[in-house]
Amino acid sequence: MRVTTCEMHTCGEPLRIVETGLPDIIGNTILDKVAFIRENCDDIRKFLMHEPRGHHDMFGTLRVEPDLPSADAAFVFMNNEGYTTMCGHAIIALGRYCVDNGIVEAEEPETLVNIQCPCGLIPTYVSSNKERSGRVRFHSVPSFVLQMDVSVRVPKIGVITVDISYGGAFYAFVSTDALGLTSKAADALTAVEVGQAVTNAIKKLIKIKHPENEDLGFLAGTIIVDRTGLDTKNLVRQMAVFADHELDRSPCGSGTAAHIALLHAKGLLGVNCEKTFQSIVNDSKFVGRVIRKATCGLFDAVIAEVGGNAYYTGRSLFTSEDEDPLMTGFTSRPRMTAHTIET
Incomplete structure (x- = not known):
């Protein structure tokens, strides 16, 4: 190659x-x-x-x-x-x-x-x-809430309540309070394990369907939301866990669109009202808002705007050698050995 x-x-x-x-x-x-x-x-x-x-x-x-x-x-x-x-x-x-x-x-x-x-x-x-x-x-494409207040039992965590929303991909949203976490970088490793466990539990419980295209019907991951300050300042902190235990360093763009749709559906974000979404990385922020209302199939939806900065x-x-036994790569990552959450 x-x-x-x-x-x-x-x-x-x-x-x-x-x-x-x-x-x-x-x-x-x-x-x-x-x-x-x-x-x-x-x-x-x-x-x-x-x-x-x-x-x-x-x-x-x-x-x-x-x-x-x-x-x-x-x-x-x-x-x-x-x-x-x-x-x-x-x-x-x-x-x-x-x-x-x-x-x-x-x-x-x-x-x-x-x-x-x-x-x-x-x-x-x-x-x-x-x-x-x-x-x-x-x-965004029309973004909408699939289900609110879904109870799901997660192994080693217990029964928690999640919301499922779409912003080009489906995400589950769960509060840090329900998991005993914060949105600080120190909790990132725990968040990866917990977020993946929540995703896996929801996949077993719910068949995710998109109203217009079956190929879009899957749960991309879980976003752990720090509710602290949600009603007092224009900032939301969130950690997105997706794919195979992958932690987004950014606030997650499609997840932010899904979150904007969720906040609007809950009456917490009006049309053209800006909100800032921050990740675990200092100064890693997206600014989002509802542009207008829309529909997706039978769902009420919104068009969300998400803005941020990109740099080179x-x-x-990248090359390979035929004799290299690891030519196509391998995966490894730290595994949790402690701090397993019990509720």
Whole structure:
């Protein structure tokens, strides 16, 4: 293999953009292309996401031909486990990437880039203001609450209450209070184990269905929300655990869109009212709001706007040798040995 990439990050969450080294990707729709990649060239995902070239929390994207006439570019998202339908932190980085690489011609004061991803078309707005370098905002697909106040029994935790919401992918939302956690970085390792346990328990309990496309019907992960200060200041802290025990360094873009839909449904966020979403990384923040109301199937939905900053970190050339027994990579991560939560 010989693959070149552009490396970026959005609020601390990495994005590895594959530029060369891909085979021809076949499929009539972007979801067909995801299936083709999964079945025929998944080694590229493992090669770039896994160690020794990547790490357990790496995230990447492959550019494919769009099938929507209004799309400027189309991308498939990949992580340590497989492929996902939407990634907001990637969209923010890709908006800037598309402008900087001439995929879309730059305009003042910002450039609209229509990015197609597996969940649909994402209008993305890239600022040309030098004082706001790296600033990008996007408008979500119709985002909605699937279920509220779902009781689920999680092994070694007990019965907790979660909400399930969609922002291009489905997430479960659970309060730190229910788990005995905080949103500080010191609790990150515990959050990964607990978040994964919550996701696994919900998958066994509930069949997730999207009202318009069965390929979008899966639970992407769990977002642990720190409710502290929710009613007194315009800040929400959250930790997103997705894929296979993967912890988002950013506040999670698609998860933030889903959270905006949830807050609006609960009467906690009005139209055009901004809220800031912060991750465990200092200064890692997204600003979000409800743009307008919408529908998705029979569900009341909203179009959410999520904005953040993306930056370049380098470029890479990755190669392999035929004799290397670890050519396609491997995964490893720290495992919890203590601090198992009991309730």
